Amino acid sequence: MLDYKKLSPTVLFIFGGSGDLNYRKLNPALYNLFLDNAMPDHFSIVGIGRSEFSDADYKKKLKEGIDQFSRIKDSNGAWKEFSKHLSYLKMDATNPEEYKRLSKIAKEKEDEAGDHPNVIFYMAVAPQLVPAIVKNIATMKECQERKYTRIVVEKPFGHDLKSAKDMNQMLLEHFEEEQVYRIDHYLGKETVQNILALRFANALFEPLWNRHYIDHVQITASETVGVEGRGGYYETSGALRDMIQNHILQLVCMIAMEPPVSFNANEIRNKKVDVLNAIRRIAKDQVQEYAARGQYGSGWMQGEKVPGYREEKGTDPKSATETFAAVKFYIDNWRWEGVPFYVRTGKRLHEKSTELTIQFKPAPDFAFPKEATETWRPNRLSVGISPEMDICLSFQAKRPGQAMVLNPVNMIFNYEDTYKGEEPEAYETLLYDVMDGDPTLFMRADQVEAAWEVVMPILEVWGKRKPLNFPNYSPDSWGPEDAEALIARDGHNWISQPTKQKEK
Numbered sequence: 030m031l032d033y034k035k036l037s038p039t040v041l042f043i044f045g046g047s048g049d050l051n052y053r054k055l056n057p058a059l060y061n062l063f064l065d066n067a068m069p070d071h072f073s074i075v076g077i078g079r080s081e082f083s084d085a086d087y088k089k090k091l092k093e094g095i096d097q098f099s100r101i102k103d104s105n106g107a108w109k110e111f112s113k114h115l116s117y118l119k120m121d122a123t124n125p126e127e128y129k130r131l132s133k134i135a136k137e138k139e140d141e142a143g144d145h146p147n148v149i150f151y152m153a154v155a156p157q158l159v160p161a162i163v164k165n166i167a168t169m170k171e172c173q174e175r176k177y178t179r180i181v182v183e184k185p186f187g188h189d190l191k192s193a194k195d196m197n198q199m200l201l202e203h204f205e206e207e208q209v210y211r212i213d214h215y216l217g218k219e220t221v222q223n224i225l226a227l228r229f230a231n232a233l234f235e236p237l238w239n240r241h242y243i244d245h246v247q248i249t250a251s252e253t254v255g256v257e258g259r260g261g262y263y264e265t266s267g268a269l270r271d272m273i274q275n276h277i278l279q280l281v282c283m284i285a286m287e288p289p290v291s292f293n294a295n296e297i298r299n300k301k302v303d304v305l306n307a308i309r310r311i312a313k314d315q316v317q318e319y320a321a322r323g324q325y326g327s328g329w330m331q332g333e334k335v336p337g338y339r340e341e342k343g344t345d346p347k348s349a350t351e352t353f354a355a356v357k358f359y360i361d362n363w364r365w366e367g368v369p370f371y372v373r374t375g376k377r378l379h380e381k382s383t384e385l386t387i388q389f390k391p392a393p394d395f396a397f398p399k400e401a402t403e404t405w406r407p408n409r410l411s412v413g414i415s416p417e418m419d420i421c422l423s424f425q426a427k428r429p430g431q432a433m434v435l436n437p438v439n440m441i442f443n444y445e446d447t448y449k450g451e452e453p454e455a456y457e458t459l460l461y462d463v464m465d466g467d468p469t470l471f472m473r474a475d476q477v478e479a480a481w482e483v484v485m486p487i488l489e490v491w492g493k494r495k496p497l498n499f500p501n502y503s504p505d506s507w508g509p510e511d512a513e514a515l516i517a518r519d520g521h522n523w524i525s526q527p528t529k530q531k532e533k
């Protein structure tokens with residue numbers, strides 16, 4: 030059982046209650062919180078959508094989602110208890126008239142929940158609907174009078190810097206920044222939060238955590254899946270917007286930020302914004318050198334024939350959308366000057382793995398005979414974010430025997446062995462934090478905008494210069510040649526799980 034404190038009564042409205050995100054992630058997360066005794070004593074969850082559902086049918090549908098996607102399956106009839114708190118409201122969220130009804134329901138639910146319940150509106154809908162919903166919610170009397178109202182906004186948070194600014198302005202016209210929770214689900218992952226503990230709860234790493242000892246940093250977020258029926262969304266996005274602008278830049282912040290003076294939400298977010306502001310803006314004529322893009326063609330994925338991106342449902346047969354992106358970033362501050370951060374992400378790659386690696390500078394050779402050091406020299410710290418959840422320190426050791434022969438070995442901390450698989454899913458952590466009113470793991474307006482500023486030059490150049498060589502990588506590969514060239518030019522290569530295994 031995880032150690033949660035008791036929360037205040039809560040009424041949660043999920044716009045998009047009939048959608049995929051609620052089915053696969055939100056409802057299972059809330060259910061798991063319930064099983065872990067972390068939900069408030071009094072709570073109501075109202076799913077909203079245009080589809081027709083009776084409450085009973087809605088619960089039946091969500092139960093199927095639990096059976097498929099929940100971390101913990103139904104135990105001792107807990108679903109029956111949990112589902113007493115669920116209901117469904119059919120409404121067109123773009124129609125202002127409907128909000129009178131919503132307001133009435135909100136009032137009833139609040140009265141049922143008791144004194145000062147938190148009232149949370151979760152936007153699990155397409156981003157174009159968010160402004161209309163937020164404006165309408167803001168007209169509801171309950172929201173105007175109460176400081177306990179919170180708005181949760183899903184990604185994508187804007188399409189570019191301008192639209193993100195517009196979205197922030199719109200939200201902040203109606204609500205205070207403290208009431209807005211912008212989700213980046215990577216920040217809810219245990220392994221991501223643990224980067225702060227690794228760096229700042231141990232004195233061991235800090236003296237080495239800088240340009241004097243670190244050669245470079247790598248982040249890989251590779252996926253084996255294609256766009257999985259999300260072609261319509263993905264055509265407006267691409268790998269840079271979908272993964273690098275948000276999740277991967279947040280990982281860069283976690284690795285690169287200065288020690289916070291406290292774990293206050295704004296202090297941590299300030300330190301992260303400092304990193305984003307210090308990332309060197311890539312000049313437009315250098316984009317070719319600093320960034321590589323790719324798109325998967327058709328081919329074979331672990332023995333199965335798979336379509337190319339341009340043949341996926343909802344995509345353009347001549348699409349220029351990248352399904353792979355790699356970028357080299359520099360952070361121009363005292364700690365990181367001259368240390369490249371290589372990041373890459375893509376779909377239909379050889380392996381599902383999100384991992385980051387701190388590659389330390391090599392030790393001088395002179396202490397050992399030449400033949401002893403001719404093996405691969407790891408000298409690195411890797412953090413497995415998912416699905417491998419581990420921290421691995423790879424270093425040289427002496428192979429037993431008469432001769433001084435060195436070989437690489439690993440020291441591994443593995444979550445499964447240590448915590449026996451108890452870790453909450455990212456959405457459990459994030460939903461709990463929204464109910465608790467803790468914004469630490471959420472994106473502040475300026476964070477989102479600073480991250481857009483970092484990627485804008487690449488987006489602008491890629492938007493103008495259409496790639497002539499797409500599709501340019503096969504399924505089950507590690508992406509396009511250009512990505513290999515990007516890192517090889519600096520004398521390095523990408524570190525991936527298979528490379529690690531070979532090196533063992």
Ligand SMILES: NC(=O)C1=CN([C@@H]2O[C@H](COP(=O)(O)OP(=O)(O)OC[C@H]3O[C@@H](n4cnc5c(N)ncnc54)[C@H](OP(=O)(O)O)[C@@H]3O)[C@@H](O)[C@H]2O)C=CC1
Pocket residue numbers: 044045046047048049050051053054077078079080081120121122123152153154155156158183184185
């Ligand atoms: N699915 C996922 O894994 C992830 C999704 N997201 C984000 O979450 C959001 C939702 O995604 P997802 O659940 O996949 O999308 P879906 O298309 O599955 O769901 C959209 C939801 O919006 C509702 N909706 C649409 N128009 C209206 C309207 N006018 N009034 C009321 N409800 C409406 C739909 O209801 P109905 O069909 O009943 O009309 C449905 O419940 C998106 O922003 C997406 O980018 C983010 C990360 C992961």
Ligand SMILES: O=C1O[C@H](COP(=O)(O)O)[C@@H](O)[C@H](O)[C@H]1O
Pocket residue numbers: 184252271272383415
């Ligand atoms: O936000 C997104 O993330 C997923 C990958 O998340 P992970 O937790 O499985 O690493 C990605 O598939 C999706 O395209 C993107 O929108």
